[in-house]
Amino acid sequence: MKYVLNKTNTILFNSLKASFKLLKITNFIQIEEHIRSFNRMVLQEGKFFVWQDFDTTLLLNERSLQIAFDFYHSDKIDRIYMKRGYSDNLAGTKKRLQAKINNLFNKKGNCELPVRLFTEHGEILDDKTKNFDIFFGQHPCTKIEIGDAEYIVVKDTPWLDKLEIALEPLVGCPLMPSVDWKTIDPIAKYHWFVGNTIPKQAKILFDNSSQCGISIDGYTFVSTFPFYCPTEEDLNKYIAVVVQFSGEDIGRMAFSPIRVKRPTENKNDCLIFEKRQEQFCKEKLSGNKYRILSYNVLAHLYIKSTLNKKEQENQYFPYCPKEFQYDSYRYPLLLKEIQGYNADILFLQEVDVRFQKRFLIQFLKIKGYTPIFNCKENQVNEGLIIASRTDRFNNNGNYTAKLSDLLKLPSNSDILEFLKNKPNSYKIISTRPSIIQIVHLSSIENPKIQLIAVNTHLHFDPLYEDVKYFQAALCVRYIDSITKKIKSLQKNTQKIQIIFCGDFNFEPNSKPAKLLRNDINKEVNNSIQQNIKKKEQQNQFNLFSFY
Structure with a gap:
């Protein structure tokens, strides 16, 4: 087995x-290079694509524009990518673009190919203009001439940086493509196909006879949906997906590196x-x-x-x-x-x-x-x-917190004081990345039903039951504070029920479990534990469940 x-x-x-x-799993690497050749996107001819940097963690002068277009020369098409700082000027961008074109011809020195950028009123943009203002300023560039070629500027269009089928295609299991969007297209379509081989030169073709409007030679269209569940009929076949989005004409394609197989x-x-x-979950519940x-x-x-x-x-x-x-x-x-x-x-x-x-x-x-x-x-x-x-539920707020931050609160000073005598336990609690996730929910069917959904993952080591105990205490106190906060913000609030789930890493009869059940053993003598016991039992939580 x-x-x-x-x-x-x-x-x-x-x-x-x-x-x-x-x-047994098949090695993906054997045909990785073969698959990679199909995953290159075809840009729309005559389009010059520009994307802003939406990383809000960066200052404006730290952000960069991303640029992509296809350059046609000598019966060839070459992709040109550039990344240019917001605060850099047009002169530098032109110079960089010309250097990339020079590289296509294996030439050194200055490229004489003229580059001109125009506003919608036909005005030529000055070389001193900053890159961000060129495309997103008051009078942005709408057209670019590179030699004899003319490009229309397209900004922040939905775009795929990467598309592949990285998951194993298993019969009856959802197969989702790995999609890295530069800018997400909410109306993108995912067309799925099955075939017996991976063609050496696969092409996506417009096909009015196909249900999805496109076809792949040697492949059969099976579904249009964000994911596909292979069937027994697909066994030992390859899967292909074509993602159609507004950033390009026909779509982008990827193949599964291995054939469909059964999970057993x-x-x-x-x-x-x-x-x-x-036996237990065949039907959805209601009421x-x-x-x-x-x-x-x-x-x-x-x-x-x-x-x-x-x-x-x-x-x-x-x-x-x-x-x-x-x-x-x-x-x-x-x-x-x-x-x-x-x-x-x-x-x-x-x-x-x-x-x-x-x-x-x-x-x-x-x-x-x-x-x-x-x-x-x-x-x-x-x-x-x-x-x-x-x-079934409205989501009314997320109150996630780091347990080590809760330890620093004045209300938990007794725990902090007690841990001074247990340096190893203190180090674990204060440095572990553990969090408590709290989401406030209300029932759509009955708005009087208010739920606080709680999720956490306590320390794993069985040698440190005290760590789990104090982590559980921090959780209980934080749940209490959030419950009081929610009640204070609402009028005529009914009793709020709490569902506390997680990977607790403790036994049912352990002290952390008893703490959550409000039945801490009376034989516990440590003052801090007595204090926590008294305080948490006074809260009278209505713990709907904990698992």
């Missing part, structure tokens, strides 16, 4: 390890989560019933997939062959599993930044959720997601 690498914790099951009979060895094998979903899913999806950064077999034995997951640890294999299975629970509120932990950015957030929106992602602190590239059904 081989294992799929997932950690799960749902309202129905505290922890389940999924195991499947699986096929045999056609009739059932994935372990499908059984419980069929005053809510289904909750809490799931640690395992961040890829904690997997050492480059290790050999012997080295892997000393890692967290020695039982799982590393070919099944790759995110390209796990992500499609996760997307399939998450949607199958028909949950009303999702609480996800260890969500990779790349996973949520490229796949999960868009997928959840398509599935009718309002997802909120908060990254952990200290440059850790994973975090938490709370996602609620858009048709």
Whole structure:
């Protein structure tokens, strides 16, 4: 038996390890170069594209324009890219452009090819004009002449920096393309095709006989949607996707590096989560019933997939062959599993930044959720997601906080004082990137129902139960302060119910668990613990659930 690498914790099951009979992953690298040749975008002829820098963390004089256009010469087309600072002037931009054209001809020295920029009134822009003002000032450039070629300026158009199919195409699992947008096109269309081979010179063709208006030679159109679930009929075939958007005429294309395969060895094998979903989660809930899913999806950064077999034995997951640890294999299975629970509120932990950015957030929106992602602190590239059904809940605010920051609050001075005698525990709490994610929700069906959805991931080490205890105490106190704040801002507020989920990393009978259940053992003698016990029990939280 081989294992799929997932950690799960749902309202129905505290922890389940999924195991499947699986096929071995195929090496992507073998045909990577072949695929790459198809992923080059075709620019619209006679268009000069310019994009602003929307990075608000940078000052204006630190930002740069990005420029792209196709230069036609000697029956060839060459792509020219440039990045020019906002505050640099036109003279420098012209010089840089001419140098790039010189490089196309392998010439040294000055290029005599004239470059002129015009406003909509036909005025020629002065070489001293700053780059930002050239394109986004009061009298912006609308036309550019480079030698005999004339270009129309197109600004901030939707644009793809990169398109590829990085996930494994698995039968029955959502396959989403990896799309890096420079500027997102909200009306972009994703056309999916299947074929038996990857053509050496693939072209996208306009085709009125095709349902989507385009075709790929040797491929059959199957769907237009942001993702595609391969079927049994697609087994052993390649998948192609064409993204059509307003930035170019016909679209951009990418192929799957490997053929479609099953997630299990045999056609009739059932994935372990499908059984419980069929039994407990087949229908969506309504009225005053809510289904909750809490799931640690395992961040890829904690997997050492480059290790050999012997080295892997000393890692967290020695039982799982590393070919099944790759995110390209796990992500499609996760997307399939998450949607199958028909949950009303999702609480996800260890969500990779790349996973949520490229796949999960868009997928959840398509599935009718309002997802909120908060990254952990200290440059850790994973975090938490709370996602609620858009048709059942209004989202009224996000109150996410870092636990180490909560420790510094005057209201937690007793905890801080106590930790002076436990330097190792203090160091962990004050330096770990742990956060508490709080989202205020109200029911659309019954606005009187107010929910505070809470998500966190406490310290993992079983040797430091006291760390988890004080992290839990910080969470409880912060939940109390947010609850009081929300009540003070609303009139006639009914009782607010709290749903506290997460990967707590403690046992049901541990002190942190008892703290959250308001039944701390009476034998606890430390003054700080007694103080926390008294204070938290006085709050009389209505904890709807915690998992």
